[in-house]
Amino acid sequence: EEQVVERGGGLVQPGGSLRLSCVVSGFTVSSNYISWVRQAPGKGLEWVSVIYSGGSTYYADSVKGRFTISRDNSKNTLYLQMNSLRAEDTAVYYCARGGSSSLNYGMDVWGQGTTVTVSS
Amino acid sequence: SYELTQPPSVSVSPGQTASITCSGDKLGSKYACWYQQKPGQSPVLVIYQDNKRPSGIPERFSGSNSRNTATLTISGTQALDEADYYCQAWDSSTAVFGGGTKLTVL
Numbered sequence: 043e044e045q046v047v048e049r050g051g052g053l054v055q056p057g058g059s060l061r062l063s064c065v066v067s068g069f070t071v072s073s074n075y076i077s078w079v080r081q082a083p084g085k086g087l088e089w090v091s092v093i094y095s096g097g098s099t100y101y102a103d104s105v106k107g108r109f110t111i112s113r114d115n116s117k118n119t120l121y122l123q124m125n126s127l128r129a130e131d132t133a134v135y136y137c138a139r140g141g142s143s144s145l146n147y148g149m150d151v152w153g154q155g156t157t158v159t160v161s162s
Numbered sequence: 163s164y165e166l167t168q169p170p171s172v173s174v175s176p177g178q179t180a181s182i183t184c185s186g187d188k189l190g191s192k193y194a195c196w197y198q199q200k201p202g203q204s205p206v207l208v209i210y211q212d213n214k215r216p217s218g219i220p221e222r223f224s225g226s227n228s229r230n231t232a233t234l235t236i237s238g239t240q241a242l243d244e245a246d247y248y249c250q251a252w253d254s255s256t257a258v259f260g261g262g263t264k265l266t267v268l
Contacts, residue, residue, distance in 0.1 A: 077257060079205075087197070087205065087248050089257035100255040103163065136204060145252045148195035148210030155204060 044068035044151050046076075046120075046137045051156030058127050062156060064120035064137030072115045075140035077149060078122050080133035080158075090135070091122065095142065105131075127160045134158075164253035166260035173266045180239045182263045184232040184249030192251045194232035196225060199262075200245045208247075209234060241267050 050062040064076070078090040091101045091111040099111050110123040120137060134155040141147030166186045174180035184194060196209040207216050209225035212232065222237045232251075236243055244267045249260040 079257075079259075086246075086262040087199075087250075087259040089250075089259060092255070092257065098255075102256065138205075145255075145257075146193040146211055148207045148216070148250070149197075149205075150207045150210070150216055152204040152206070 044139070046139060046151055046153040048135060048137050048153040048156040051135065051158045053159045053161065054127055055162050056128060056160055058160070059123070059125045060127065060158060062122040062124065062135055062137075062158070064122075064153060066118045066120065066139075069139070070115070071113045071118045071120055074142045075145055076113075076120050077138045077140060078109075078111060078120075079136045079138050079149070080131075081136070081155075082130070082133040085133075088133070092140070092145075093120065124158070127158075129160050132158060132160050164251075164256070164258050166249055166251060166258050168247075168249060168260040168263045170261070171264045171266065173268060174236075174239045176241060176267055177238055180236040180243070180265055180267075182234045182236075182247050182249075182265065184234070184260045185230055186232075186251065186258075187230060189232055189251060190227050190229045192227075192253065194225065194227045195250045196223075196232075196234045197248045197250065198243075198245045199248065205248065236265075239265075239267055243267060 077092040138149035139151035197205040199205045212227040
């Protein structure tokens, strides 16, 4: 079964850092476009970042320069390093699998999400 | 930056057809996807590439995309279809989500 499981959320102070993990099973992390998508409490979905199967990375303007997406093929795991965290980064963070050959196949596998709370 | 606009809410009677729109500049030149999210659950892809259904999605879900508007249509709407629905498209390697539409079946 193709599955992604997010880990690493928690409570962090403003200005702090956190690293989220997305453990992939049933497919290889390097074979698909994989995104991080977040959802603030009571709000809609917001795309955060994507890593292409070829390794290229892209970010939403709201996190550019603060967040870094990466992957470890040997561990079949995706990461999101989040620095200089702000209160507005508080959200449930989802890992979502995209297509293997194109962005245009939609995000068809989602994890259960991990909650990040930025507060003093 | 690119924006997608959805109506905040849509209501439909059971058994009737629900239509949820998503508007964006020249959206018809991009591929639109739709996601369903029920309270406390993760999003589920219901339509990709404008009008394709992933395996396991009922045939009552369909989609279209032309000019500036993509539309999700749910035929014979059931109570279990009550949820938030989000459209999404890619714009220059950036994913954009619409603000979401709460579908109420009453």
